[in-house]
Amino acid sequence: MLYVEKKPEKLIDENGLRTDGRRPREMRPIKMEVGVLDRADGSALVEWGGNRILAAIFGPREVHPKHMALPDRALVRVRYNMAPFSTPERRKPGPDRRSIELSKVIRNALEQAIFVEKYPGAAIDIFVEVLRSDAGTRVAGITAASLALAEAGIAMKGLVAACSIGKIGDVIVVDPGHDEDMWGDADMPIAVMFEDRLITLLQMDGPMDESQFSEALSLGMSCCELIYELQKEALRRPFVFVERKVVGGDQTV
Amino acid sequence: MNKPEVYVKDREIVIPGQKMARGMTPGDNVYVDKDGFLRSSLLGLASLEGNKVDVIPLASTYIPKVNDLVVGKIEKISGGTILVNINSPFTAVIIPPRNNKNLGLEVGDVVLAKVKAFDGMSSPLLTLEYEGLGKISGCVLLEIDPAKVPRVIGRRGSMLNILSSKTGSEILVAQNGFVVVKPRDHKSLMAIMKALNIIQEESHISGLSDRISRLLDTILSGGS
Numbered sequence: 001m002l003y004v005e006k007k008p009e010k011l012i013d014e015n016g017l018r019t020d021g022r023r024p025r026e027m028r029p030i031k032m033e034v035g036v037l038d039r040a041d042g043s044a045l046v047e048w049g050g051n052r053i054l055a056a057i058f059g060p061r062e063v064h065p066k067h068m069a070l071p072d073r074a075l076v077r078v079r080y081n082m083a084p085f086s087t088p089e090r091r092k093p094g095p096d097r098r099s100i101e102l103s104k105v106i107r108n109a110l111e112q113a114i115f116v117e118k119y120p121g122a123a124i125d126i127f128v129e130v131l132r133s134d135a136g137t138r139v140a141g142i143t144a145a146s147l148a149l150a151e152a153g154i155a156m157k158g159l160v161a162a163c164s165i166g167k168i169g170d171v172i173v174v175d176p177g178h179d180e181d182m183w184g185d186a187d188m189p190i191a192v193m194f195e196d197r198l199i200t201l202l203q204m205d206g207p208m209d210e211s212q213f214s215e216a217l218s219l220g221m222s223c224c225e226l227i228y229e230l231q232k233e234a235l236r237r238p239f240v241f242v243e244r245k246v247v248g249g250d251q252t253v
Numbered sequence: 254m255n256k257p258e259v260y261v262k263d264r265e266i267v268i269p270g271q272k273m274a275r276g277m278t279p280g281d282n283v284y285v286d287k288d289g290f291l292r293s294s295l296l297g298l299a300s301l302e303g304n305k306v307d308v309i310p311l312a313s314t315y316i317p318k319v320n321d322l323v324v325g326k327i328e329k330i331s332g333g334t335i336l337v338n339i340n341s342p343f344t345a346v347i348i349p350p351r352n353n354k355n356l357g358l359e360v361g362d363v364v365l366a367k368v369k370a371f372d373g374m375s376s377p378l379l380t381l382e383y384e385g386l387g388k389i390s391g392c393v394l395l396e397i398d399p400a401k402v403p404r405v406i407g408r409r410g411s412m413l414n415i416l417s418s419k420t421g422s423e424i425l426v427a428q429n430g431f432v433v434v435k436p437r438d439h440k441s442l443m444a445i446m447k448a449l450n451i452i453q454e455e456s457h458i459s460g461l462s463d464r465i466s467r468l469l470d471t472i473l474s475g476g477s
Contacts, residue, residue: 041312062344071373071374113269115294120373121373122343123342150268150295153293153296153312153313154295154402155282156294156295157286159268194287234265235296236268239266240458246455246464
């Protein structure tokens with residue numbers, strides 16, 4: 001069957017609802033799970049709206065090729081990859097301009113949170129695999145990778161939470177979906193290391209004036225705080241389950 | 254100085270970046286941020302002892318330290334070096350003297366060795382030139398998470414004592430997470446493997462020694 005992208009007539013209707021029925025400040029449903037891969041040192045699966053993102057961490061491990069090793073800190077490598085079946089139309093497998101750029105952007109967002117100087121001469125390899133994409137894969141990828149890093153037992157200053165903010169007409173919307181990403185006016189992904197409010201990723205695609213920008217930034221901060229709460233819960237969950245199994249009884253947590 | 258404040262309970266699960274205390278002494282895996290708060294740098298268990306705040310890791314990799322006792326498996330013998338797998342991102346080497354090319358070792362042998370030098374860049378250098386070091390024969394090599402080594406040994410060796418006395422086996426736990434077992438029989442080996450798995454999974458819940466001791470009793474008294 002031929003796939004035709006269809007532009008909706010209006011991105012926000014007269015009741016102020018978006019194409020998927022959300023209000024401007026409503027996020028898509030998010031589910032996070034850690035430890036989904038047995039053979040990786042750390043892993044996480046994030047389901048965020050229509051996104052399905054798998055992150056895996058290997059390391060700290062020996063660097064190959066050896067000449068890439070850094071004497072004073074760990075080498076952080078990121079591969080962001082979209083599966084051929086992740087997009088509405090089949091995507092040619094392999095790295096392209098976009099995924100190379102996103103790998104770099106994700107690496108910058110995460111590297112600042114890792115205590116790289118604790119692992120001199122070693123490599124930390126981060127794999128972000130997009131199984132299904134629905135706008136905002138880079139922020140979902142950062143969120144998943146930061147969970148996987150924590151699960152792998154890598155020393156970090158804090159978790160990195162990320163979220164995207166969009167603009168439709170003059171309305172700032174939170175967490176744009178596929179239609180809003182395609183035909184919206186602006187899009188601003190943000191990643192924050194929440195504990196010391198350090199912004200590790202800030203991009204902007206499309207125009208925003210100064211007041212819109214500051215509204216988007218403060219909205220982005222509060223969204224990242226929500227994401228951060230979910231991340232903390234997801235990391236604790238497996239231990240709570242084991243504890244319940246051992247101690248028995250229903251200790252409501 | 255401000256009055257010390259603590260925001261976490263002992264043995265509570267902490268997350269990287271979580272605020273733990275203020276005005277206390279930072280211990281292992283704890284860092285101090287620019288406002289003077291002690292924060293965890295790992296996913297782990299908080300440990301409060303006196304004025305000191307530590308985080309016990311729940312998962313880790315082994316990074317060699319000079320003078321650590323490690324157990325390794327010979328991977329390759331070539332030219333002037335012997336390559337040893339020490340359960341770490343780094344493959345270790347033993348450089349034997351000229352007149353004794355392979356020190357009587359073969360690929361697949363298990364050795365107890367000491368880390369002689371490691372600078373983070375080149376391979377860690379091991380030595381066998383101390384009393385009691387060298388090849389270990391007639392044993393089974395098991396692997397655990399290096400973060401769990403202190404749990405398997407227990408307070409003043411208590412957990413290790415339970416394991417070895419109940420199963421009548423010789424057990425050696427090295428810093429790098431390799432465990433060498435000389436089992437009495439098949440059943441005791443199975444019991445030890447089961448117990449090690451439980452220790453790794455449930456070490457964050459108190460009463461571990463009692464549970465392990467009960468588990469060993471049930472397995473060892475059971476038929477077949």
